[in-house]
Amino acid sequence: MFESARLPHAMTKEDFALFETKLRESLLNAQFELAEQKRAATVVLINGSDGAGKGEVVNRLYDWLDDHFVETLSYGPPTDEERARPGAWRYWRDVPPKGRIGLVLGSWHHRALRNRALGRLDRVAYGNTLEEMNRVEEMLRLEGVYLLKIWLYLDDREARRRLAGLRQADGAMRRPVVLEWEEIDTAKERARLNEAALEMIEMTSTGDAPWAVVPADDPHYRDAAVGDLLLQTLARASSTAQAIAARTLAVAAPDLALPRPSVASALDLTQKADPDAYGAELRALQRRLTAATTAKSFRDKGLVLVFEGNDAAGKGGAIRRVREALDPRRFRVHGVAAPTDEERARPYLWRFWRNIPRRGDVAIFDRSWYGRVLVERVEGFASRDDWMRAYQEINDFERQLHEAGYIVVKLWLAISQDEQLRRFEDREAKPFKRYKLTPDDWRNREKWALYEQATTDMVDRTSSRHAPWTLIEANDKKFARLKVLRAIVERLEK
Amino acid sequence: MFESARLPHAMTKEDFALFETKLRESLLNAQFELAEQKRAATVVLINGSDGAGKGEVVNRLYDWLDDHFVETLSYGPPTDEERARPGAWRYWRDVPPKGRIGLVLGSWHHRALRNRALGRLDRVAYGNTLEEMNRVEEMLRLEGVYLLKIWLYLDDREARRRLAGLRQADGAMRRPVVLEWEEIDTAKERARLNEAALEMIEMTSTGDAPWAVVPADDPHYRDAAVGDLLLQTLARASSTAQAIAARTLAVAAPDLALPRPSVASALDLTQKADPDAYGAELRALQRRLTAATTAKSFRDKGLVLVFEGNDAAGKGGAIRRVREALDPRRFRVHGVAAPTDEERARPYLWRFWRNIPRRGDVAIFDRSWYGRVLVERVEGFASRDDWMRAYQEINDFERQLHEAGYIVVKLWLAISQDEQLRRFEDREAKPFKRYKLTPDDWRNREKWALYEQATTDMVDRTSSRHAPWTLIEANDKKFARLKVLRAIVERLEK
Structure with a gap:
């Protein structure tokens, strides 16, 4: 699932600048169409290794988009309020309205992966969780919420190297970093996490909401790729929502008035x-x-x-x-x-x-x-x-x-x-x-x-x-x- | 799930005759449209208690339809040929071509229910099986195969009474009967079967392929209801297949030509x-x-x-x-x-x-x-x-x-x-x-x-x-x- 992401990806500063100019204009156009139509919301899930640049990607998207119609939805350990309710409640309450874009850090996928890595979900329960996700995501789509599921891929060793480079002598970070995987500690947990991530990408990549694995070795390339994916998603959200709104299925079976007793x-x-x-x-x-x-x-x-x-x-x-x-x-x-x-x-x-x-x-x-x-x-x-x-x-x-x-x-x-x-x-x-x-x-x-x-x-x-x-x-x-x-x-x- | 099916349903011979006249004409029209368009196949799955009239329903449908475009697909214990291949192979090889109607006795649902009742599938594995069914059935629909999933409902005691009435002193049956549940013997197996059937109807009733629970106490009403459902399904199959064929989703995102290294x-x-x-x-x-x-x-x-x-x-x-x-x-x-x-x-x-x-x-x-x-x-x-x-x-x-x-x-x-x-x-x-x-x-x-x-x-x-x-x-x-x-x-x- 990570085959092409493992290849070297690089973009020079100049190429990036050229690409960015085109991208920004297109992204803003697409965003305004979404905001005007108010037929669909778009939610970008940003997952991946710590050190791959999850936070940087979010910041970059804010630079490119009109930030009046964007919101960050970020999930760490559940609050008291959240713990007192069903697990999905925290995500439901944050669903952005149609016309807007949500950027999610720590999506439901992260929660499932974490629980699997820590051994709190066994293989079969994990499989069931993935199936439930597919169903919820399909429902969201039919209700006008379009997901872009991004997995920022960085080689494990390289990710650790980058994190170490950001850490100061006193333990503070030189730049804000989204750390999500610090609990995953032992070799066994790491192995389970890797296996679970592969399974997740395989099982929850549907035709309508596939995972996009984005190589994160080069920040320019990474950001350009995410921007491009968002552009595609916005266009699909607008045009699909339009098509759904316009659909009229004529079902022409004659009604033979079979009597039906009511309960x-x-x-x-x-x-x-x-x-x-x-x-x-x-x-x-x-x-x-x-x-x-x-x-x-x-x-x-x-x-x-x-x-x-x-x-x-x-x-x-x-x-x-x-x-x-x-x-x-x-x-x-x-x-x-x-x-x-x-x-x-x-x-x-x-x-x-x-x-x-x-x-x-x-x-x-x-x-x-x-x-x-x-x-x-x-x-x-x-x-x-x-x-x-x-x-x-x-x-x-x-x-x-x-x-x-x-x-x-x-x-x-x-x-x-x-x-x-x-x-x-x-x-x-x-x-x-x-x-x-x-x-x-x-x-x-x-x-x-x-x-x-x-x-x-x-x-x-x-x-x-x-x-x-x-x-x-x-x-x-x-x-x-x-x-x-x-x-x-x-x-x-x- | 069986609430309304438990109510008494009756249709006099005269009412049935009137209904049948209208139904036959409409059914034949719908069948010919299906056969001419050749855009969709329809598969009727006939499940339910032994004694509820599965075989009678199939025979009735043959009376009403043009039998050149209908086939019965019936699954008992797997043959050597089938056992030597993956479980789904037997169903795949029988998928009727577009334009035709298949009548299925002993569908994949029966197999799962049986294995669950006999304790060969545990609760979780059974749940997974149901999820897989949903996915396969959705795929079939998108590929032009429309399912009508019928559950013929008859009170347990009444079903046993009817079966006993059909059995002669020498053990032979007075009329051909589709017996599918004879293995389920003990009280524990029966209880597991009932629970599993409820779960199946709940979990695999999707918007596009819901179960139709048909009360089987009165044969006239039962057959009329099945005929009516088939008529609706044929109409939906034809019109949905047409809509899918006509769909054109314009995705208008500009192509920014992001370079992508190939594997x-x-x-x-x-x-x-x-x-x-x-x-x-x-x-x-x-x-x-x-x-x-x-x-x-x-x-x-x-x-x-x-x-x-x-x-x-x-x-x-x-x-x-x-x-x-x-x-x-x-x-x-x-x-x-x-x-x-x-x-x-x-x-x-x-x-x-x-x-x-x-x-x-x-x-x-x-x-x-x-x-x-x-x-x-x-x-x-x-x-x-x-x-x-x-x-x-x-x-x-x-x-x-x-x-x-x-x-x-x-x-x-x-x-x-x-x-x-x-x-x-x-x-x-x-x-x-x-x-x-x-x-x-x-x-x-x-x-x-x-x-x-x-x-x-x-x-x-x-x-x-x-x-x-x-x-x-x-x-x-x-x-x-x-x-x-x-x-x-x-x-x-x-």
Whole structure:
């Protein structure tokens, strides 16, 4: 994988100056096109040996680019904030918005390589990690984030020689150097690192995001090569994003209207709570919820509650009964409004990743990432390709939460069409409830059958082993609240 | 994953008859479009419980479709022929050509599930297998093979009841039944199978090839649902294949002509064999090759030799020296000609998979699957997207060979431009060599620099851990032949 990088590469100062003049103009043009189109972000991952010039490359890119639209994203040992959340959270929160360029030092690849070299990941787990990367990177691309993965290659001996030359007698460095590999110490660790790097470059070089191995022996050549690669990537990002936006796949199969029973239609919505026993039962469940979320063992976990359901199904009331049982410092309710500009400029899941609580806390989502396969699907806001791939992306996302110790409880509150009508009319009649009813609610109601189909597909495709759906019969509000609490408490107590 | 499938599904005979009338017409139209366009193949994988009606579904599809363009592909325990080759070979050799529909019983998913249920794959290895499937299925799609993955769902108890009803007193079956799960016997195996099936449906339901879980309690509904899914798949296959064929991604980055040293240019082509020692050395190496390929231990291995190189670099002569040392019953030389109609109608790698030897044998490829990233790239026969993803596909392919016990030796024979000219002129001058020189050879020569770049990328991207390239300095034919033999013998003896 390093064959051509091992050849001598040199560029005279004069050749470099000539090349640089052409490059800068092209790079700025490409960058402005990216910034204007706002259809794609570009992220440059700068990996490689210490001493190969990772920091110098970043500085050079700042010289060449308009630094208003560039940001450095650098990852060292995780902070307390980061350690309290799933491993990927630190990268997600930094995803640059469309139109911008991110320069990454210490990418997720570095983390995996380090853990493999130190023996914290065995061969098979490492292989799995690489496969997951491929999937995340593919998702990023489809969501408009284009990666340029650079490996600065320098012969080991030469790298050590350069580092030694930069170190002063007192141990300080003559120039700022990005040191990432100081922990890798023993011969065994070094050997594992080299093997792991080869495997990584082999396994994660996809057609859309291949590794670019850049020879780092000559700084002029190295920087020119990185600049050239960035130029190509910017052009591809702009033109591919344009092509994706323009794509229209006509699928012309006639609809034969095969009847499909919906999961909601199979529910017995006549179920009611016993009004006399309700209060005591509610308080008992709430006490169990309080106990479970304040137990010492809960500090290593996290609770993610997803509330979805028909309009007016009583999500708010159910959430209130859950909320009452929680420590007010340790939960947060997230409603889903129209996405902000900031959210729209980033991959879909970003807006939810940013709200993943630290361990020991509870996040309540009143509507959630399922919007993509419900309202966005039914209303045509997302293309079929986009919502079809969302099921797998959501399962991946929730599996990451599960693996990081979170408990994901997903609740679908179902009411009948008649009951919904009754509640809408009630809302219209009562001034203090009127704000809860919008013209959208009436419009959604007309698409009842489409929503039922979307719901059925959602339950079928995302009731995963680690994060199953619980369907809540919600025509009777009290019955629904008890069942919601019971579902949460039982998952927690397991 | 089975939520909606567990609901009762029923269709009266009358409703089915009406539905069937519409369906048949639409299906035949869609099938003829597929057959006429010849841009895509469709493969229906029919998996699920025994007793759910896998065989009945296949028969029904034959009733509905034009059976001239349909074939059943059925996989039971591997044959001797299949066991002697890598696991994927049996599926590869059966890939239907574009324009046709394949109905698969016992797909690769079945094999993985079975091995997991029987405890022959542990959890992690099973997870890896699922990831590999995703990659292969994505590759198939990009190469024009569209999958419809059906899981016929029937409650366990009901499935057993139906099977019992079909069995006569003497053990024979009243109707032909596809029995795939008889080996899964113990409660532990059954539990592992159920868990593995859920995991499979979750992990391999991609946006482009999701599993379709079809309720099998009512045969009418079941068949109607399968027919409807096939109709949708045929429409998507045709329209997606059309869109892929029409795609043109303009990548408009200016070419700044960064100089890139080629791996070939770094070779010392003046190296010569000692003519006096040549004969003895050649014979010694040939004897070692004979010994290594006739040793008992070789019977579990296989040898795949890939010869690539500049035109007139002496591949033929080198192959002859290898061939002489091999048992004539145990090798075969595969030249690469223009693809046949049959090959063009299938995924690119199919033409090479069909020539993978059984273990104990030797396949010599005089040019190979690297054509896609060499001549097809340089001549523009493959789109950039296609040859860019080919590196990973090739690495996957060669890794499969490695894991199945094959030794893959890849040799690049390099000569200088001057030496090539000398050899071309020599070929022109000698009548018996003239057939070896074509106008293409002269044209390729004009693209020397492009071929050098493509070769460098190829070596960089496919010198994998298990199948590295060996570069052969070939200006001196004798030197080249000795180095070729040495490279092969040393890999075999390792």
